[in-house]
Amino acid sequence: MAKAISHCPLVPTPSQPSAWCGGGCKGASWRNFFGVWQEGGAPFSSARVPLSSARRKGPHSASSYHTGALGLVLGHPFDTVKVRLQTQTTYRGIIDCMVKTYRHESLLGFFKGMSFPIASIAVVNSILFGVYSNTLLALTATSHQERRAQPPSYRHVFIAGCTGGFVQVYCLAPFDLIKVRLQNQTESRARPGSPPPRYRGPVHCAASICQEEGPRGLFRGAWALTLRDTPTLGIYFVTYEWLCRQSAPDGQNPSSATVLVAGGFAGITSWAVATPLDVIKSRMQMAGPKHRVYRGVLDCMARSARQEGLGVFFRGLTINSARAFPVNAVTFLSYEHLLRWWG
Template sequence: MPVEEFVAGWVSGALGLILGHPFDTIKVRLQSQDKYRGVLDCATQIYRHESILGFFKGMSFPIASIAVVNSVLFGVYSNVLLALTSTTYQERRANPPSYADIFIAGCAGGFVQAYCLAPFDLIKVRLQNQTEPRVRRGNLRPRYLGPVHCMTSIIREEGPQRLLRGAGTLMLRDTPTLGIYFVTYEWICRQYTPKDQNPSSFIVLVAGGIAGINSWVTATPLDVIKCRMQMDGMKGQVYRGVLDCMVSSIQREGPRVFFKGLAINSARAFPVNAITFLSYEYFLRWWG
């Protein structure tokens, strides 16, 4: 099993995470809280009440964990593609795999990633949704003092099984979405790159950015449901499952609720995935 794909996934995931976390914080707030009028209002309130540090809540944990999950995604994708086509990364430009094989490998990576990601994502979402300042002021004090305290609090108050809250929704979101993600990236690279050559940096950036936007257009409805289910434990049991969460959300806010955060997801997706794919490609070229 080639290990360089896993290493490249970790490096690219870490770089993308640092760039995209402030956008992700705004997205999570918009999807799980209804007190904001839009992206600009949410960003303004975060900065006014929590300073610039508010945009980076929950990032220390993902930089060590979700980057590893990205490593799992790219590693599983590449190794499943290797099993399906018997071609390594260095051989794929001369003997490109079919789009069906790419889609299957992407779906496999998304499925495995979802269950690795679930506990880390739950902790990240809980920390991002804390509106209290990090430093105690008067009677204001954050419920969670950090990622480890958040994890132990969830286990103590809600049970260890709650760390997997939202895993099923993540699986439904990521399995087809990441198949589409890799197919979109590969299709754009092939369209604008001469046969047997590696795509240029510009093409990689554009293809990665468009692949990211395309995947989030598909993923956002289930991402909204996932965020709301993950927030249940902070206010008691609210939803009985995915379907109940969907029906309750529509009844309260209408069908438009499923597109909350789409604008910020798209704005975040282009630069994050452009950098992710560029660093991934160049790391593997250097390794080869």
């Protein structure tokens, strides 16, 4: 199979069918939508394509899978510290939060709430990149050859990114809520005699929320998540695309180093813009039926700013940037590898 990888891998090729492009596209399939384009711009499931598929295709795809999964695991402790800083007022800063977490909960405390993100990231990213790719395809409607010479405009990349961000939220929201609730449980499991945590695990957490708040409870904070992710995923893809084009202006494939740097900066840039709404989202997710403290996004913003000052909107930004660079660098690198070695 020709290695027809377009200049930027996030640009879909019209030679490939789209689930969304109506009569013009033939042979659309779920396989295409969920992450396996054989040429050019493909949506992908981050680095986390089904392992069986990755293995079928040999060491490169398999290593892509493992690298991406590893990135997620290594990034999770940073995410836990970020979430705690954003939602709890007991910590004086990053180091204080790390020390207290380690002392009370041991290293395991940093990995609370990790199983659902690992289980769901493949689906969430497939939706994100699938919708992104298909939207771009519908917007640009140029042939593969034309697109190599004329990459899509940043406006189209932005719109496609926003669309992908908007759609993936409804899959991400319940998983993210459960992650945040579990990350915020500071009870130690290791210490005998310490009070049991409210949720015994992700499934128990989901069941309890459904029972206490109804199934809609699983979507607590979803509106803030939508406001956070829709524009910032547009920014994410535009940053990646822009940085790739700076270093490979002639339609060549960007080098691995370029991909790592562009992916890392795409992560940091989008998180920098997303942080204020990330704080609000996490706070709203923590507000249960017993303490329904916020009337909505604006109320949460106003109360947080009044009580804690404007700095509250940037809580967790430093630690999240430290996490975002490597996580998104390997995410995009894995994606490139998938494209190059698949088929």
